[in-house]
Amino acid sequence: MFDRLINPGSIAVIGASHNPQKIGYVVLKNLVSHGYRGEVYPVNPKGGEILGYKVYANVEDIPPVDLSVITLPAELTVKVFEDVAKKSKFIIPIAGGFGETGKEGKEREKKILEIAKKYNARIIGPNTVGIYIPSTGVNTALVVPERSRFPGDGDIAFITQSGALGLLTMDSVAMYNVGFSAFINLGNRIDVNENELLEFFGSDERSKVVIMYIESFRDGREFMRIAREVTRKKPIVVLKAGRTKRGGRAASLHTGALGGSDAVADGAFKQCGVIRAYDEVELVDYARALAYGKPIHGDRVAVVTSAGGVGVVTTDYIESQERGIGMKMAELSEETKRRIKEEVVPFASVENPVDMTAQASDEDYDGVLEALNSDPNVDAILVYALFQTPLISERLVDIITRWHREGDKPIVVGTIGSEFAMRMLARFEENKVPAYPSIERAVKALRVLRDRGEILRRLGE
């Protein structure tokens, strides 16, 4: 349904500009610089050429296109809208000045929606940063390139009501190589809404998980119906903002959202197998766990570390109900303890956490992971890849990756450090291993995989 939006064969930029300061220029430039390979039709009454593209003076002059991006102010957007709708399958009116500003803006929305319906065109927005699709190079979002980053292609489909929060979130994880299959900003959401998109990405093979930032649902019942279906195929993570009374008020000023009770939302999410995140960090952390990791069936976790203190804090977080995830430290089998002690690391503590101390080598990690992988008392493994000690090398990334891919047990990785650790995080990410830069974030990824295991179990009943 949205194939031609995600992968358009042709794009018109209505209001394309010769002036590098104008968004009509930047949008065009973004298309070029992110490698979009389809046809591009800049439209501007002045004609001429921009960035090597022939500029059309009138929308009438261009052939039909899959997508039109309107970079004009609200009033002009309305003015050209009928001409654009005649030519386009999808239209992204970027400008604000619509429903979010009051009565006049609402009138504008009504007008463009009527026109779109008449010509069977679909609107994303208005008042939106639009879409960013790394795999096809379609990018209508405006940020200052020197001060922000766009992520590469990946497994995460991101539907967001807030464009800025979405772009900031993608920016913050781009440096770790986190990739996205699609990013779509609903904006004022007068036409295309989160439910249709959720359904679409539910069947999109390139998206392994769908994440959403939502301040209000267009149709909660419909969302639940679709979520229930999608969650059988892939996980959904929702950051529902405006969950407090005052937050709801802020949301209504932001996107005009009217939220309901958060307890009701929470119950509904649980019922239909949606996993909740509470901020922008959790949203992507959980997405990565769910996209790359195996669901955890059971609650017994084995922890591997070379730093004793990290093992102790992790144990607290795993076991605590109040400040932690309320799972359990596995009681390792006698056979596992024997193997680790006799065959791998005689100097280590073979209770759980398995503390290999600063003497640990890459091979020791390999041996311990092998032993834990065949322990029937272990449901999941949290392994700390700490690169600060002398016998550990970058090869540890490959060793853990192999156990993640070939072993039976779900694996989550934690690492702590500066630039080097972050480079290793990016390598884990390339290998699609869920890895996190702090104890708490690694442990919370375990919980999410356990939740996913629970959801799948319930669905199977």
Add this chain to the structure above:
Amino acid sequence: MFDRLINPGSIAVIGASHNPQKIGYVVLKNLVSHGYRGEVYPVNPKGGEILGYKVYANVEDIPPVDLSVITLPAELTVKVFEDVAKKSKFIIPIAGGFGETGKEGKEREKKILEIAKKYNARIIGPNTVGIYIPSTGVNTALVVPERSRFPGDGDIAFITQSGALGLLTMDSVAMYNVGFSAFINLGNRIDVNENELLEFFGSDERSKVVIMYIESFRDGREFMRIAREVTRKKPIVVLKAGRTKRGGRAASLHTGALGGSDAVADGAFKQCGVIRAYDEVELVDYARALAYGKPIHGDRVAVVTSAGGVGVVTTDYIESQERGIGMKMAELSEETKRRIKEEVVPFASVENPVDMTAQASDEDYDGVLEALNSDPNVDAILVYALFQTPLISERLVDIITRWHREGDKPIVVGTIGSEFAMRMLARFEENKVPAYPSIERAVKALRVLRDRGEILRRLGE
């Protein structure tokens, strides 16, 4: 009391080695490369020269020193200990193989402690990574320099029972320019303990805050007595690990710690004004808030953002009791709203959060901060410095820093992004402005400053 440990005029390295793979070489190299300027006396029966230093064949041959670092294995450490103790004010025996390994190791500890007492020398450790003092260049800790970082000089004194957790934690924040006044690893803690050090750093002018990683207190009552005194002068943040039953068991395997009930610990911390952290990220996040920020008196927070969604999520976190900090969004005065709307940003939403939208400029931030600074309804300000929009520049760092320094209200900064945002975080850090790379972390810093305000109020009663 510990002046000669922190700032030793002379250091002996017992077991200094010619072999770059040996810790007796690395410790010596660390001293040189971190800029230690005092006298250095390497001791090794082979004599000769290492790294340009004359090597002494016997401990007897060196003059008295402030600090001796023993890099020999446990058995040899005991053997040379009397000779070393005769010459030293402080001794750091690095090796493991003491009390943590059982009876034989306990005997060794007894022996060296007796000797130290006889000669009035003090022991840090054994089984410790030792100490790192950025300002004097004293560094006995062993890590692989290519894969980790040491932080620079700063306001945070760090006392830790776990060496590895401590080093990892410092490594992870070094890239943000977070600085430390001192790092001391207690190790097996047979002599110098956390209470003496807390008392010392309580009076140390260079330390603005003391943070501790502790698995068990040597003397809880004494800790409380000292903490109560120190907290009048400066904040204390404690990460008490082993807070769950199973975590306590892991701790006892790690450092032999025997923890008590966590509820008791929690009550005791509250009573004596100690702020709790639950992981390595909170530990330093809170330290930075407390070292740089003003205590918050009251609970009404004003939020400034250019991204609406960030404002909504922040509002939820501030107001929520269960998943948040249970503070309040300030009701801005009519005068403030008028000023912001009429004089600064007519396009903004002047409810709280103040959403200046992507059109915001550096000057707009300045104007809004000025208005909020004189609003009697505002107890603290959380300002998001988001550098992705076109009218924002690096100058925003200076503007916020100025309000942090010259304004009356406590300010916390949030930012979200990749490399550029992280560079700006490092600049805020240099300016000693508490700044955080996520919504949740910024909001939690507010809570800690409010807790500090509460503690000071109670002490004043």
